[in-house]
Amino acid sequence: MKRAEKVEDTRRKLIQAARRAFAEKGYAAVSMDDITASVGLTRGALYHTFGDKKGLLQAVVDQIDTEMASHAHAVASEAASLWDGLIAEGVAYVKMALNPEVQRIVLLDGPAVLGDPSQWPSQNNCLQMTIRTLDKLIEEGTVNPVNTEAAARLLNGAALNAALWIAASDTPEDVVDKAIEAFLWMVDGLKITKP
Amino acid sequence: MKRAEKVEDTRRKLIQAARRAFAEKGYAAVSMDDITASVGLTRGALYHTFGDKKGLLQAVVDQIDTEMASHAHAVASEAASLWDGLIAEGVAYVKMALNPEVQRIVLLDGPAVLGDPSQWPSQNNCLQMTIRTLDKLIEEGTVNPVNTEAAARLLNGAALNAALWIAASDTPEDVVDKAIEAFLWMVDGLKITKP
DNA sequence: AATAAATACATACGTTTCGTATGTAAATAG
DNA sequence: CTATTTACATACGAAACGTATGTATTTATT
Incomplete structure (x- = not known):
């Protein structure tokens, strides 16, 4: 898998996981750790890709x-x-x-x-x-x-x-x-x- | 000041302060400490009167x-x-x-x-x-x-x-x-x- | 091809903030 | 006058966020 593909894959997985979690529990009740852990990553990936929690919600929205x-x-x-x-x-x-x-x-x-x-x-x-x-x-x-x-x-x-x-x-x-x-x-x- | 009046006064002050703070910064960005401190109280008063942060918002709404x-x-x-x-x-x-x-x-x-x-x-x-x-x-x-x-x-x-x-x-x-x-x-x- | 630089994360840490548990002075009840 | 309840304050623990830093893997440069 090329680098760009892997990055895009990470992005996709995080958005998908966040989308599920936000829909189920609501934005405030979801922790970044839960989201990243559910797809085998850490908060590092999240902050690197989306900046902050709002950035992630923005991407999902x-x-x-x-x-x-x-x-x-x-x-x-x-x-x-x-x-x-x-x-x-x-x-x-x-x-x-x-x-x-x-x-x-x-x-x-x-x-x-x-x-x-x-x-x-x-x-x-x-x-x-x-x-x-x-x-x-x-x-x-x-x-x-x-x-x-x-x-x-x-x-x-x-x-x-x-x-x-x-x-x-x-x-x-x-x-x-x-x-x-x-x-x-x-x-x-x-x-x-x-x- | 009688007891009942004092209680009502506390309630009024907290709702008023919360109302201002929520309107200005938004619910999530406001801490209970800020609200209570601004009227010379502590979070104890807030939790005693409104139960939790949502209860305070409910009262303001x-x-x-x-x-x-x-x-x-x-x-x-x-x-x-x-x-x-x-x-x-x-x-x-x-x-x-x-x-x-x-x-x-x-x-x-x-x-x-x-x-x-x-x-x-x-x-x-x-x-x-x-x-x-x-x-x-x-x-x-x-x-x-x-x-x-x-x-x-x-x-x-x-x-x-x-x-x-x-x-x-x-x-x-x-x-x-x-x-x-x-x-x-x-x-x-x-x-x-x-x- | 070797080295420098950037990328894509992981890890560790400090700070904030919530809720609870406990303490206490004053008011009310008995 | 004592007992109890009320109305707070204070202290504490637990998340969770954001940042700072570490590191391996690409990519670029010479």
């Missing part, structure tokens, strides 16, 4: 968040129209909150430890995508001429809060449907002509 | 949450109609979320440390009030028969994200207007469609 953005993009691009894509994206985002990893790491510990999620690289991509979609929808006359950045941020916020609600619920499956229904009504408010 | 509910109630009750009250409440919520104390303590550290916000003793009286308002609006035929808890959570989420956006902005005043306009459009989606 980036990975999950990128997966989420990728999935949302895939879902949106399969939709029949721009409008359907916007909705599908929001719905997909809400549904992803059913994943315990997403709940604990991205929605709870992430914001508390790393700060405002809208400043995260992948979240920004998601927001930019929503903004561009809204711009096009206004151009084609589907949506009212509202400030698109504002609307995009509110939509993302609504979806995020729905996700948090689901994450905290005892019966996530039931809650998802209610959240999606309400989300659809609110998105509908942006539309020019109501059905 | 309860206090802030109660204040928020009180303020939101006052604002909503001044509105001319239920519908206007709902909107005024949303706007008030945005403004309250501009408060760094609210952002850091109630919205970030609170959920991460104390878990499911909907199971907090006081959680979100604000939310409960929004739910009741929506129930009444559906009853009077102003709003579509949507699940009110879902709608309330999405509205609050949208308002919160708007607040975070505004707080991070260089020109908050400009951004407020855009955010409120987009918020109004989205709330409008809940309204009964008129043929």
Whole structure:
């Protein structure tokens, strides 16, 4: 195994172990020793690769968040129209909150430890995508001429809060449907002509 | 000073000091020694009164949450109609979320440390009030028969994200207007469609 | 090819901070 | 007036974080 591969391997193993541990116990309750020991390393490797504990969480969050953005993009691009894509994206985002990893790491510990999620690289991509979609929808006359950045941020916020609600619920499956229904009504408010 | 008064005084001082420290540095970065020392006490008082560090955060969160509910109630009750009250409440919520104390303590550290916000003793009286308002609006035929808890959570989420956006902005005043306009459009989606 | 330098970790250490266990003075109860 | 409870302070032990240092293995240089 070449050096670069070995380094990448170490990185992968640590992120994977951390991802599991953070999801299960929460960021604060996990020690670096536990993580490194579980993959046959020591804290030396961790501090060398990620700088500090926050750096490790950042790496884990980036990975999950990128997966989420990728999935949302895939879902949106399969939709029949721009409008359907916007909705599908929001719905997909809400549904992803059913994943315990997403709940604990991205929605709870992430914001508390790393700060405002809208400043995260992948979240920004998601927001930019929503903004561009809204711009096009206004151009084609589907949506009212509202400030698109504002609307995009509110939509993302609504979806995020729905996700948090689901994450905290005892019966996530039931809650998802209610959240999606309400989300659809609110998105509908942006539309020019109501059905 | 009587005994009961002195106890209450200790409690007040500790909560106040913790509130300031948590808001400024974040829950994890604040030590119990700092808090107690700043008001001339030791950790003994803290553990005796609040049990542990989480208990102290819980007390602080309860206090802030109660204040928020009180303020939101006052604002909503001044509105001319239920519908206007709902909107005024949303706007008030945005403004309250501009408060760094609210952002850091109630919205970030609170959920991460104390878990499911909907199971907090006081959680979100604000939310409960929004739910009741929506129930009444559906009853009077102003709003579509949507699940009110879902709608309330999405509205609050949208308002919160708007607040975070505004707080991070260089020109908050400009951004407020855009955010409120987009918020109004989205709330409008809940309204009964008129043929 | 030999040596210098950088890399990728491991190991050891000091510091901080939490929670608990114990001590104590003052207030209240009996 | 004594006994007990309360409301703290003090002392102690245990994690866990970050840093400083050590070391073997690559990579670069001449």
